[in-house]
Amino acid sequence: MAYSLFLSARVNRQLDEVQVAGQRFSSTWGMTVGSVAAVIVMMIPPLMNALADAALRLGTESPEESVKLGITFGFMLVVVLQLIGTGAVSLWWTRRLGKSSD
Numbered sequence: 001m002a003y004s005l006f007l008s009a010r011v012n013r014q015l016d017e018v019q020v021a022g023q024r025f026s027s028t029w030g031m032t033v034g035s036v037a038a039v040i041v042m043m044i045p046p047l048m049n050a051l052a053d054a055a056l057r058l059g060t061e062s063p064e065e066s067v068k069l070g071i072t073f074g075f076m077l078v079v080v081l082q083l084i085g086t087g088a089v090s091l092w093w094t095r096r097l098g099k100s101s102d
Contacts, residue, residue, distance in 0.1 A: 030086025038078040
């Protein structure tokens, strides 16, 4: 974890002001978009049932293990959707900035 923070600080030194602003914008809004997307996905009963069924099938030893696995799946879903949201907002920022400079 500390090494990833070191690498991100090292990479950030090479960015100009516009790239830093884009990084901050995509980080802030991408996390928000990803979190909202996770809530929406978890509100859809078939998708929530699929997550619960996967946890029940894979956590065969005890009900407690299935609950822990379900919580882990939910957390992983949020993290993956935040990653996708951050990437999408960053791509949008880059394309919008490219069109404005033409």
